[in-house]
Amino acid sequence: MSMMHASGVKDANTATSVPPTASLMRWVIAATLPGIATMSYFFGLGVISNVLLAAAFGIALEATVLRLRKRPIRVALNDSSALLTGVLLGASLPPASPWWIIGVGMIAAIVVAKQLYGGLGHNPFNPAMVGYALLLVSFPTYMTLWAPPQELLPTGLWAQISGTLPTAQLDSLSGATPLDAFKHKGEAFLASEFWAANPLPDGTLSAWRWVALAWLAGGVVLLAKRIISWHIPVAMLGSLLLLATLFYLSDPSHFASPLFHLLTGATLFGAFFIATDPVSAATSQRGKLLYGAGIGALIIIIRTFGGYPDAVAFAVLLMNLCVPLLDLYSVPRPTGQQKASPGKPGEQP
Amino acid sequence: MSSAFDFPGGIYPPERKQRSNQSGLIEAPLPRRVTLPLQQHSGQAATPCVAHGDAVKVGSVVAKREGMISSNLHASISGTVSEVSATQISIDGDGQDNWERLPSLDWQRAEPSSLLERLNESGIVGLGGAGFPTHIKARVVERHAINTLVINAAECEPYITADDLTLRNHANEVLEGAQIVAKLCGAQHIIIGIEDNKPDAIKALKHALSNCQPINIELKVIPTRYPSGGERQLIKRLLNLDVPTGGLPADVGVLCHNPGTLLAILNAVRDGQPLVSRVVTLTGEAITQPGNRWVRLGTSVRELLEQAGLNTPELHQVIQGGPMMGTPLLTLDTPVTKLTNCLIAATLEELPPPPAESPCIRCGECESVCPVALLPQQLHWYARAQDDTKLERYHLFDCIECGACSYVCPSHIPLVVDYREAKSRLRLQRIEAVKAEHAKHRFEFRQARLAREEAEKQARKQARQAQQRRPSNTPAASSEKVDLRGLRIAHAAAKASVKKAEKNLARVAQEDPKQSLDDLEMQLATAQENLKAAELQLAQAREQPSSEESS
Numbered sequence: 001m002s003m004m005h006a007s008g009v010k011d012a013n014t015a016t017s018v019p020p021t022a023s024l025m026r027w028v029i030a031a032t033l034p035g036i037a038t039m040s041y042f043f044g045l046g047v048i049s050n051v052l053l054a055a056a057f058g059i060a061l062e063a064t065v066l067r068l069r070k071r072p073i074r075v076a077l078n079d080s081s082a083l084l085t086g087v088l089l090g091a092s093l094p095p096a097s098p099w100w101i102i103g104v105g106m107i108a109a110i111v112v113a114k115q116l117y118g119g120l121g122h123n124p125f126n127p128a129m130v131g132y133a134l135l136l137v138s139f140p141t142y143m144t145l146w147a148p149p150q151e152l153l154p155t156g157l158w159a160q161i162s163g164t165l166p167t168a169q170l171d172s173l174s175g176a177t178p179l180d181a182f183k184h185k186g187e188a189f190l191a192s193e194f195w196a197a198n199p200l201p202d203g204t205l206s207a208w209r210w211v212a213l214a215w216l217a218g219g220v221v222l223l224a225k226r227i228i229s230w231h232i233p234v235a236m237l238g239s240l241l242l243l244a245t246l247f248y249l250s251d252p253s254h255f256a257s258p259l260f261h262l263l264t265g266a267t268l269f270g271a272f273f274i275a276t277d278p279v280s281a282a283t284s285q286r287g288k289l290l291y292g293a294g295i296g297a298l299i300i301i302i303r304t305f306g307g308y309p310d311a312v313a314f315a316v317l318l319m320n321l322c323v324p325l326l327d328l329y330s331v332p333r334p335t336g337q338q339k340a341s342p343g344k345p346g347e348q349p
Numbered sequence: 350m351s352s353a354f355d356f357p358g359g360i361y362p363p364e365r366k367q368r369s370n371q372s373g374l375i376e377a378p379l380p381r382r383v384t385l386p387l388q389q390h391s392g393q394a395a396t397p398c399v400a401h402g403d404a405v406k407v408g409s410v411v412a413k414r415e416g417m418i419s420s421n422l423h424a425s426i427s428g429t430v431s432e433v434s435a436t437q438i439s440i441d442g443d444g445q446d447n448w449e450r451l452p453s454l455d456w457q458r459a460e461p462s463s464l465l466e467r468l469n470e471s472g473i474v475g476l477g478g479a480g481f482p483t484h485i486k487a488r489v490v491e492r493h494a495i496n497t498l499v500i501n502a503a504e505c506e507p508y509i510t511a512d513d514l515t516l517r518n519h520a521n522e523v524l525e526g527a528q529i530v531a532k533l534c535g536a537q538h539i540i541i542g543i544e545d546n547k548p549d550a551i552k553a554l555k556h557a558l559s560n561c562q563p564i565n566i567e568l569k570v571i572p573t574r575y576p577s578g579g580e581r582q583l584i585k586r587l588l589n590l591d592v593p594t595g596g597l598p599a600d601v602g603v604l605c606h607n608p609g610t611l612l613a614i615l616n617a618v619r620d621g622q623p624l625v626s627r628v629v630t631l632t633g634e635a636i637t638q639p640g641n642r643w644v645r646l647g648t649s650v651r652e653l654l655e656q657a658g659l660n661t662p663e664l665h666q667v668i669q670g671g672p673m674m675g676t677p678l679l680t681l682d683t684p685v686t687k688l689t690n691c692l693i694a695a696t697l698e699e700l701p702p703p704p705a706e707s708p709c710i711r712c713g714e715c716e717s718v719c720p721v722a723l724l725p726q727q728l729h730w731y732a733r734a735q736d737d738t739k740l741e742r743y744h745l746f747d748c749i750e751c752g753a754c755s756y757v758c759p760s761h762i763p764l765v766v767d768y769r770e771a772k773s774r775l776r777l778q779r780i781e782a783v784k785a786e787h788a789k790h791r792f793e794f795r796q797a798r799l800a801r802e803e804a805e806k807q808a809r810k811q812a813r814q815a816q817q818r819r820p821s822n823t824p825a826a827s828s829e830k831v832d833l834r835g836l837r838i839a840h841a842a843a844k845a846s847v848k849k850a851e852k853n854l855a856r857v858a859q860e861d862p863k864q865s866l867d868d869l870e871m872q873l874a875t876a877q878e879n880l881k882a883a884e885l886q887l888a889q890a891r892e893q894p895s896s897e898e899s900s
Contacts, residue, residue, distance in 0.1 A: 021707050021759045079707055121708035121760075229713065278712040284724060285716065332722040334747045335356060335581060336594040 025080040027227045031218035032087055032273060038214035039091065042207035043146065046096025049160060051087050053099060057106035058086030065115040081120050085109050088128040088273060092266065092313075093135070094146050098163040101139065105131035125320045126280045129313040136313060144180045144309055178205055179265045180309040182256055190253040205264070212263045219272025228276040231285055235292030236271045236299075237262070243300040261300065270295070270312035280320045287323075287330035294319045354589035356582045358718040359574040360753045362507050362673065364546060369632035370510040372640035374518045377629075378656060379446060383425050383647025385411065386437045389686040390480040392418030397438055403430045406449040408623050411438050414469070420482040421472035425625040425645040437684075440647070451621030456529045464533055464618060471617035472624045472687075477501060477607035478670065480688045483614065486604070490534045493599040498536040499587060500527055501605050502543040502550065503571070503578035506671025509691040511628045512608045514641040516543075516550035519612050520557035524566060526611030529618055534604050539566040542587045544573040575673065576751040580605045582720050594747055609690075629685060631657045633694035635664040644685050651681035654694055665697040672700060673752040707760040715754035715764065721747050725754035725764050732771040737778070740771055748772075783868075790871050797878035804885035811889055836887045843880040850876045 040047040062082035066073045076082075089105050109131030117123045136143045178200060185194045222228045244258035261267060266274070275281065275295050282291040295315045302311030388394040395412035405411060405424035412422035424440055427447040432439035454467055468484040475481045489495070500523070504512040516523060527539050543551060554568055569587050576582055581592045583605070590601040598605050609628055616622045625646055632639045637658030644653060650667065651659075668675045669689055685692075693700070715725035723744055731739040745768060754764045850873040857869055 020704070020761065021710055024710070024712070024759055075705070075707070081710075119708065121710050229717070278710050281711070283711055283713050283716065283726060285713070288713070327727070331724060331743070332357075332716075334594070334723050334744045335585065335721045336591050336596070336747060337744060338593075 022079045024227055025084050027225060028222065028273065029080065029084050029087055031221045031227070032091060034217045035211060035215040035269060035273075036087075036091055038211050039095075042203075042211065043095045046094075046160065047091065050093050050095060050097055050102065051090035053102050053160075054090030054093075054106055055083050055086035057103055058082040058089075058110055061106055061110040062115070065111055066119075069115065069119075071119070076119065079120060082110055082114075085114070085127045085131075089131050091269070092128070092132050094143065096160040098160055100163050101135060101142075104138075105135045107131075108134040121279055123279055124323065126274060126277050126316050128277075129274060129316045129320075132313045133317055136308065140308075144177060146177050177265065177309065178208055178260075179303065182260070183303070183309040191256065192253065208265075209263045212268045215269040215272060219268065222272060222276075228272065228278075229285070229288065231288035232276050232281060232292035232295075233271040235289045236275050236296040237267070239293040239296030240267065240299055241296075243297055247300065247304060255304065261303065265303075265310040266312040267299065270299075270316065274312060274316055275319075280316075280323065282323050282326040282330065284327065284330045284332055286332065287326040290326050290330060291319050291323065294322060354586055356577070356585040356720050357722045358720045358753060359576065360718050360756055361573075362575055362756060364573070365507045365632075366510050366513070366546065368634075369508065369630050369639045369641060370513055370547075370549075372638075374514045374628065374641045374643065377642040377644045377648065377653060379442065379444070380426060380645055380648040380652060381442050381444070382431070382439065382649075383442070383645060384437050384439045384649070384684040385422055385425065385647045386684065386686055387412055387422065388436070389422065389646070389688060390420040390474040390482055392416065392420070392482060392485075394436075395419055395422045397433045399430045399433065399438065401430055401433055404428070405430060405440060406447045407625055408449040408451075410470075410472075410623075411440070414472075414482075418482060418485055420474050421470060421623070423472055423623040423625050425647050448622075451617075451623070453621050454618045456532065456618045459618075461533055464529065467618055467621075468614065470623070471613075473610065473613050473617055474624070474687050475607060476609035476613060476627055476687065476690065478674075478688060478690060483610060487530065487533045489597070489599045489604065493597075494602055495534040495536050495599060495604050496602045497538045497540060497588065497604070498527060498531045498534065499584060499598075499603055499605045500539065500541040500608060500611065501578060501580065501583055502541055502547075502608050503583055504547070505544060505573070505575045505578035506673050506675075506691075507575075508632050508693050509630050509671050510632075511630045511641055511690045513547045513550045514630075515608050515612060515628050516547070517553045519608075520550070520553040521560070522615050523608045523611045524554075524557055525619075526613075526615035527566070527606070529614055530604070530606055530611065536604065537565065540587050541566065541568045542577075542583045543568070543570055544577060545570050546573040575753065576720055576749070579720065579749050579751060581749065594744070624687060627685075627687065627689070629653070629689055630691040631694075632691065633667075634696040634699045635660050635694035644689075646687060647684045649681070650678065650683050650685060650689075650692060653685065654681065654692065657694075659694060663696045665695055666700065668693040668695060668700070673756070674750060703763065704761050706762050709758075709760055709762060712759060714757045714759065718753040718757050720751060720753060721749060723748060728771075729762060729764055729767055732767040735771075735774070737771075737775060740775065745771060745775070787868050787871075790868055790875065794871055794875040794878065797875045797882065801878045801882040801885070804882040804889070808885050808889050811892065815892070833887075833890050836883070836890050840880075840883040840887045843876065843883040847873070847876040847880050 036047060036051055059077060059082055063073050063077060066076050086106060089109055090102065093102065093105070109127040113125050113127040113130035114120070114123045181200055182194065189197075219228075219233060223230055223233070240261060241258050244256070244261040247255040248257050275292060282288050295312075298315035298318055299311045302308060302314055306314075308314065387397065393414075393416040396415045397412045399405060399409075399411045406427045407424060409424045410421055411424050411430070414421050422438070426440055426442040427445050428440050428442040430438060431441045451467065451470065454463065456464060465484050465487055468487060473483040475483060475486070502512050502516060504510070524539075530536070531539055541554060543554070545551075551568070551570055558566060558568060571577055571586055577586055580598060584590050584592055584598055584601070584603050588603065590603065592598050592603075593600055613624050613627070617624070626643050627646065628641055629644045630641050631653065636654055637660065639657065642653070650669075654667070667678045667681060669678055670676060670691055672693060672695075675691070675693070709726055709729060711726055713726065716723075719725055721744075727743050728740065728745055728748070731743065732745075748765075748768050750765050750769065752765045755762070755766075758764060850869070854866060854869045854873055858866055
């Protein structure tokens with residue numbers, strides 16, 4: 001074989017195909033920067049320390065497991081996939097989370113969800129979301145409490161190092177995310193009354209909106225560079241907006257508006273950085289559309305009827321479970337074949 | 350120019366055709382010695398019909414076709430046969446270039462059968478790369494109605510410009526050759542499919558078309574995209590027809606020919622000149638005089654490249670064919686054959702070896718470029734796991750090995766290498782399965798024969814006993830109760846299986862005359878033996894009670 005290879009034979013004017021795997025990963029990491037920068041502007045340096053700590057855990061854990069599995073360490077670390085998992089998990093956690101929370105999350109992500117299944121390319125579940133989901137079910141109150149904007153103190157960073165949970169804030173609503181606050185507004189409140197009461201610290205809502213837009217900016221870069229395909233984000237946001245609109249139109253006094261769903265929580269972060277993880281997503285283009293739509297629908301259902309304020313992690317993990325099925329039923333019809341889905345052997349016309 | 354349809358996927362690799370399409374089409378110097386492999390076509394190798402020391406002229410037949418799908422081979426220089434081996438014939442040239450031509454034929458008046466015979470004699474095969482004997486392809490009309498002849502001038506692989514230069518220089522002749530084929534297969538339309546990166550060839554074709562044409566020839570210029578030169582892809586793009594899996598273009602009434610082949614057909618018919626030379630693209634950064642040459646078959650690749658200014662220290666590899674689907678040559682001391690359309694003498698920087706493979710991250714880029722709409726990455730997992738059932742279910746055998754998936758793979762996985770290995774493994778398994786089946790049938794035949802002989806023996810014995818018994822008139826000593834009904838059923842079943850085997854044989858013989866019928870004949874013989882045995886047993890059983898009654 002003498003196949004022309006993507007990296008070697010690119011003329012300047014025809015470099016249209018995707019860059020190699022390692023640089024794909026680095027591009028995704030680079031595209032998280034606007035989101036992380038915006039978050040740390042609003043929520044303080046604890047976001048950056050989270051990301052750095054999680055990334056360090058990611059690399060250390062990946063190297064340790066590769067060593068135990070007697071696999072080449074340098075080659076695997078070079079693909080930056082563990083680094084990316086760390087960045088994504090770190091960005092999802094409340095600012096200045098205790099180091100051991102990050103550690104537990106990263107062990108679940110890298111050791112259990114990724115390496116125990118065979119390493120890069122073999123994990124059925126999104127590693128960062130496995131880590132996040134584990135932390136969410138283990139520390140549900142802590143995980144939904146975020147420091148109010150512009151309130152990061154040096155003591156927060158000290159708490160991260162000493163590993164103490166910020167108990168002082170646990171019973172105050174002041175640290176809650178908008179999604180959490182809206183969820184626990186109580187049945188008696190109408191949506192309009194809730195907003196009129198101005199339940200969130202000043203600037204919380206707009207801070208989350210700016211963060212969401214920053215993730216969107218990173219996502220657009222990824223789309224433009226053809227690092228991710230449009231199928232998953234478009235299908236996911238489309239089904240999310242559709243369902244949210246239906247609920248909202250049916251009863252605007254109880255359900256949140258579609259825009260609220262789109263611009264708070266991890267919706268846009270999830271659409272461009274989590275759901276698009278190619279390893280754990282469906283493979284064919286039709287499958288990707290179904291997969292994205294499923295995530296969007298599950299997010300709205302869990303946010304509206306479930307026990308958790310946000311649902312990106314659970315929605316992604318549940319759809320990860322469906323991937324083998326989606327792959328089986330979304331096979332394209334090969335040119336010249338009569339049937340779309342894989343036929344039985346010997347059934348060839 | 351009319352609108353084109355589309356096949357899925359496709360890629361845009363660097364074209365690099367400028368390197369070889371800037372200079373004209375010239376004759377390569379006459380080689381002093383040629384080596385002609387006996388297998389330069391698909392099907393069976395030809396059988397040599399010359400001996401060491403025989404004098405030959407250009408165009409003398411040196412090896413005759415063997416079996417159903419095969420092709421004649423002709424001397425490409427005049428001189429003396431210096432070697433005849435099991436795989437090749439070598440000729441030392443005398444420098445004279447004396448020709449031996451067949452008489453000229455007027456294709457408009459000639460009988461189709463004599464045109465076919467001419468193609469057969471002239472050793473013409475598809476020059477696009479597959480090397481399928483043209484006279485066999487022309488006979489497809491015996492089983493399929495053809496209405497369109499497609500001239501595949503897409504030439505979508507990077508580097509190659511042989512068809513481009515052929516059309517620039519011989520557009521009229523190519524179109525005339527196309528009319529010969531159209532006459533042979535009864536095609537009403539001729540469509541030329543050409544990519545828009547060959548403006549000079551398109552101009553030449555337009556000029557040739559403006560001279561009056563007796564039948565409908567249409568020029569369709571399509572945007573350049575790899576692999577639009579794939580037979581199925583081109584048919585989809587020009588005619589929006591899907592060639593069924595496992596089928597041929599003829600199944601949708603289409604026949605595809607390469608411009609070079611059409612020119613060779615015309616030369617064979619009009620000039621009586623057998624296939625002794627072809628156009629070869631010499632290109633790559635490691636030669637100083639790239640371009641297209643008329644090359645005599647059997648010329649050594651080394652000699653050819655050296656004449657084109659080979660820079661040996663810079664040379665990294667020589668690829669025969671295009672960079673996407675071609676094969677690297679292991680040695681330069683190999684001859685140009687009917688299948689050599691391009692030789693790329695590449696430097697290391699030009700076509701570097703692929704970087705180390707990393708794990709598949711299931712990005713799906715391969716799927717979006719697959720021109721057959723397969724799922725290359727699923728096939729990759731199943732090929733590595735040797736999951737043969739899944740491979741067949743995901744249509745491994747529909748893969749045309751164009752290499753688009755490998756080209757875009759961000760993990761540099763040599764996908765097509767995997768598919769080729771898996772295909773050859775599966776083919777081997779199929780052959781083994783058929784062999785095992787045949788062995789089983791042979792065994793069954795032997796059992797049936799033995800059973801029949803045993804039954805005959807029994808019948809003779811019984812006859813003897815009956816004769817002895819009649820005079821002595823003693824009752825049969827061992828007159829067991831015979832299951833007459835069971836024997837009748839067995840007899841009827843044996844009769845039915847003979848009929849079934851006969852039917853099978855007739856059907857297969859009619860459908861596919863090429864296929865070997867040995868196995869089916871064996872099955873029929875087995876059924877016949879079984880029937881004979883059953884008949885004997887039945888007759889014997891009928892006789893016994895009667896003999897008992899008579900006693």
